[in-house]
Amino acid sequence: MLKRNIPSVTAVAALLIxxxxxxxxxxxxxxxxxxxIEVMHAFVSEFPLLLENSAITxxxxxxxxxxxxxxxxxxxxxxxxxxxxxxxxxxxLIITQTIPSVAVAPLLxxxxxxxxxxxxxxxxxxxxxPVTVGLLDGFRSAxxxxxxxxxxxxxxxxxxxxxxxxxxxxxxxxxxxxxxxxYSVVGxxxxxxLGGFGGLGVYMTRVKKxxxxxxxxxxxxxxxxxSLALMALVGFAEKKCMPYRNTDKxxxxx
Amino acid sequence: MKKLEVKNxxxxxxxxxxxxxxxxxxxxGELVCLLGVSGGGKTTLFNIISGLLTPDRGQVLLDGKDITxxxxxxxxxxxxxxxxxxxxxxxxxxxxxxxxxxKKKEARLQVSPMFSQFGxxxxxxxxxxxxxxxxxxxxxxLRTYMFSKDVALLDEPFSALDTITKSSMHKWYxxxxxxxxxxxxxxxxxxxxxxLISDRIYLLSGSPGEIKGEIIIKEPKPRRDDFxxxxxxxxxxRKILTLL
Numbered sequence: 001m002l003k004r005n006i007p008s009v010t011a012v013a014a015l016l017i018x019x020x021x022x023x024x025x026x027x028x029x030x031x032x033x034x035x036x037i038e039v040m041h042a043f044v045s046e047f048p049l050l051l052e053n054s055a056i057t058x059x060x061x062x063x064x065x066x067x068x069x070x071x072x073x074x075x076x077x078x079x080x081x082x083x084x085x086x087x088x089x090x091x092x093l094i095i096t097q098t099i100p101s102v103a104v105a106p107l108l109x110x111x112x113x114x115x116x117x118x119x120x121x122x123x124x125x126x127x128x129x130p131v132t133v134g135l136l137d138g139f140r141s142a143x144x145x146x147x148x149x150x151x152x153x154x155x156x157x158x159x160x161x162x163x164x165x166x167x168x169x170x171x172x173x174x175x176x177x178x179x180x181x182x183y184s185v186v187g188x189x190x191x192x193x194l195g196g197f198g199g200l201g202v203y204m205t206r207v208k209k210x211x212x213x214x215x216x217x218x219x220x221x222x223x224x225x226x227s228l229a230l231m232a233l234v235g236f237a238e239k240k241c242m243p244y245r246n247t248d249k250x251x252x253x254x
Numbered sequence: 255m256k257k258l259e260v261k262n263x264x265x266x267x268x269x270x271x272x273x274x275x276x277x278x279x280x281x282x283g284e285l286v287c288l289l290g291v292s293g294g295g296k297t298t299l300f301n302i303i304s305g306l307l308t309p310d311r312g313q314v315l316l317d318g319k320d321i322t323x324x325x326x327x328x329x330x331x332x333x334x335x336x337x338x339x340x341x342x343x344x345x346x347x348x349x350x351x352x353x354x355x356x357k358k359k360e361a362r363l364q365v366s367p368m369f370s371q372f373g374x375x376x377x378x379x380x381x382x383x384x385x386x387x388x389x390x391x392x393x394x395x396l397r398t399y400m401f402s403k404d405v406a407l408l409d410e411p412f413s414a415l416d417t418i419t420k421s422s423m424h425k426w427y428x429x430x431x432x433x434x435x436x437x438x439x440x441x442x443x444x445x446x447x448x449x450l451i452s453d454r455i456y457l458l459s460g461s462p463g464e465i466k467g468e469i470i471i472k473e474p475k476p477r478r479d480d481f482x483x484x485x486x487x488x489x490x491x492r493k494i495l496t497l498l
Contacts, residue, residue: 146336152304153401154326155353163349167340244340244381 034214039221042214049203050222056199057188058226060116064123065184069177071124072131079132080139080165081157090136097129101190109195119196123187127180134176138169171245174238181230189223255282256318257437258303258328258405263312264462265298271462272298276312278439278456278465280405285431285438287448287455289494295463296441300409303439304330316405330407333414335394337382343393344369344378350401365400372396372430388419392426399434409441424451428476449490450482459498467497 016036022028023035030038043050075093079086101122108118142165150160192201200219207215239245258280265273272295280286290296301307303314305325314322321327329350337346347368348361356364369375372392382390391411398406412420428451431438442448448455449471457466471490473481481487 143336145332145334146338148301148306149329149332149336150349150353152306152325152329153350153353159353163338163352167338170340242340244383 031211031213034217038214039217042212043218043221046215046218050200050219053198053200053203054222054226057185057192057201060119060188060192060199061123061184061230063116064120064187065127065180067120068124068127068184069131069180072128072176072180073135075128076132076135076139077161079136086136093129093132096125101126101187102194105191105194108191114195114197119188119191119199122191123184126183126187130176130179130183131173132176134172135169138172139165141172142168170242174234174241177237178231178234181234182227185223185227185230256280257282257284257316258439259313259315259318260299260303261313261315263299263302263309263314265295265302265307265309266462273302273309274460274462274464276458276463276465280437280439282404282437283435284453285428285440285451287440287442287452288458289442289445289448289455290458290463290498292443294458294461296458297409299458299463300330300407300441303407304328327402328405328407329398329401330409331391331394331398331411333410333412335382335387335390337390337393337397339382342379342381343374343385346382346393347396347400349397365396368396368399371433372399373426386419387415388423391415391423395427395430399436404435404437406436406438407441408438410443411440412447413442413444420447427451432475445491445494446482449487449494450477455494457494457497469493469497 019033020036023030023033023038034042075089079089104125105118105122108121112118112121146164147160150164155163188199189201189204192199193205194201196202200223204216204219207219256279260276260278263273263276264271276299278286278288288296288299298307302309302322305314305321305323305327308323312322313320316327337343338349341349344362344365345358348356348358348365351361351364352358366378369378372395374389374392374396377385377389377393382393385393395406395408395411398408412423415423424447430436440448440451452471453475455469455471457469458464459466469490473486
């Protein structure tokens with residue numbers, strides 16, 4: 001585990017060292033690019049404010065993610081069960097993803113106001129898609145022969161779903177979830193940025209107007225850290241849900 | 255006593271006849287092989303017996319009761335073991351019971367005494383990917399057995415195994431079959447395999463597939479180790495080759 005990470009850790013460390021030396025030699029003035037140490041200072045001094053705003057952003061992200069994933073799940077199950085629905089809605093699904101969220105967010109603010117609703121709606125729009133598409137592919141990848149075998153044993157449709165289709169789709173579900181988790185934080189920040197009373201996005205607009213670039217960088221780092229943490233959480237759940245993937249392949253003689 | 259009977263079954267797909275007037279029967283405790291070339295409609299016949307396909311004509315009887323077109327009576331086992339990779343061997347074997355509505359704990363309890371009988375001791379908590387091909391076929395057979403305790407339909411179950419494993423699986427199978435009093439209908443395209451393990455052999459060939467003959471293997475069971483080297487064995491083989 002540690003050994004595998006040596007190259008990436010070294011690369012990040014080297015980047016930080018270059019960045020710090022560029023700043024401390026005065027090559028780039030600090031009002032344009034604050035040094036990593038200044039960013040650290042800003043992070044520490046602003047910590048209470050960041051925490052307060054993170055709580056709001058995370059709350060939006062979680063609610064949006066849970067709703068988005070649930071809607072995505074039901075959409076996928078319905079579309080898998082009824083081919084008509086699949087044919088009717090699959091193209092629409094793709095179209096929703098071609099609309100940039102920065103364009104939709106102001107509209108959502110107009111429709112739903114400055115409170116939490118427009119943020120959650122935007123997160124739902126951007127998170128349900130990877131889940132639905134992942135699950136649909138997963139359901140379709142289920143082994144036809146295995147389904148036939150279960151049918152010969154008198155299995156009902158719900159049982160075929162439970163014992164074959166759903167477990168076959170788990171890997172795709174989790175890759176969808178990982179993307180959705182990252183989208184949820186970014187979606188929350190973007191919609192706060194475009195109108196709101198609190199959250200990391202609102203905080204960003206404030207520090208940007210004050211040209212406090214050190215704080216700007218601090219919040220950027222915080223947002224990526226939160227996204228990474230969420231993705232790691234999904235990865236952890238994935239390992240727990242699919243223990244058969246961690247087993248070593250070793251043959252035994254008959 | 256007839257366990258399973260297929261009566262005058264015909265089937266065609268899009269106007270192409272695949273099976274023509276097939277009648278076969280399986281007595282209690284018997285191992286009957288259906289021998290024929292690949293693509294000769296053997297698998298279609300199995301799907302009809304297991305109720306997944308509807309025959310154009312004819313009937314399938316189990317213990318004298320009509321089960322034509324009704325899945326849920328007889329299950330089968332294929333060359334592909336079809337063990338679910340995300341379930342342990344124990345839970346794979348217990349699957350037929352779970353489908354019938356038995357609780358998980360109870361199902362595991364019912365499966366567990368069978369593991370030693372099937373030569374699967376110690377594999378309960380393993381995943382299919384951790385087992386060799388032969389062991390996986392054993393587990394697949396156990397699952398088939400948990401579904402229907404007296405009849406097994408096997409479609410080329412050992413054809414993906416190497417020759418040595420295959421011959422040990424034959425011995426194992428005949429042994430298990432006797433212990434649990436299983437009647438078996440066994441599809442194969444391997445003439446030697448058919449002569450080695452069968453009580454009777456149906457020859458299926460032609461297009462559409464028809465029963466071209468029936469051969470009774472008189473050699474008593476358990477068969478001697480060098481049965482496949484004897485003159486009788488060769489005589490059976492010659493007879494089959496002329497009929498096919």
